[in-house]
Amino acid sequence: MFARPETVKSALRVALLVGVMAVVAACTATYRKHGWVPGPDLLSEVVVGVDTRDSVAETIGEPTIESLVDDSGYYYVTSRVKFFGAREAKVVSRDLVAITFDRAGVVDSVQRYTLADGRVVPLERRVTDSSIEDKTFLRQLIGNLGNFNPGSFLQ
Template sequence: MLKVVNRLKPATKSLVFVACLAAAGACTPIYKNHGYVPPAEELAEIKVGVDTRDSVEEAIGAPGASGVVRDSGYYYVRSRVRHYGPKRPEVVARELVAISFDQRGVVRNIERFGLEDGIVVPLERRVTDSNVQDKGFLRQLLGNIGNFNPANIPGAN
């Protein structure tokens, strides 16, 4: 085996070395962090029953999300996702801080949830689905031939 390796040209040796490095690098997990959750020290500065929406934003920053209803809370979410080779990305940590307000806009409660508590916090992205199906460009372009109705033309009456 050693004789075979010694016979290889330097360019081939370099190519084999690069291929081995690429294979080893593909097995290394890559972590990506998304979102923001204020540190515990900053959350400790918020006084329940005293601070308002404006003072919360000033103290810890604008939330990543807020409720749909006007008097609902602020939500700060942070996720850590592990990408490992060709496998599907996996959420390894997720933390959510929920700050709720009363009708006057005063802080009512501060809660912290996470995966380690056994509470799964599912995040959803609602994206409008397109009508484009698994058809090629020409099939989509020519697909409406024969479906033409002159009565649908505006001003044709």
């Protein structure tokens, strides 16, 4: 009816071993890679002063980010991010290739940057903040007391 002591000990050892393996596996760092940067062989095919936007896109591929303000460049970005347990994710490496164009759309320069070249530049979309961030329901209600027209309720 009762298990033998040797069986209980071996079951506890197996459970302990599984538990230790689970803890070790949970504390292992994982890495994710996002984006793509062309290698030196592809970049050597881009000729400064000769190639245009279309020829660069055809040779290398579409950029990760395209300059939206003045159409001055193509930007190819790759990032490697380290995740370790519950800690905040950390950018381990970031490579950026910037191909700039002159006003005529001809390649002006090809430059490569890494994290070692300067500070970390967060690549994120900027969103306009809401004006009701710090207002409670009661403040919003009181603030709107004078903002309605009683005549609109009568119609």
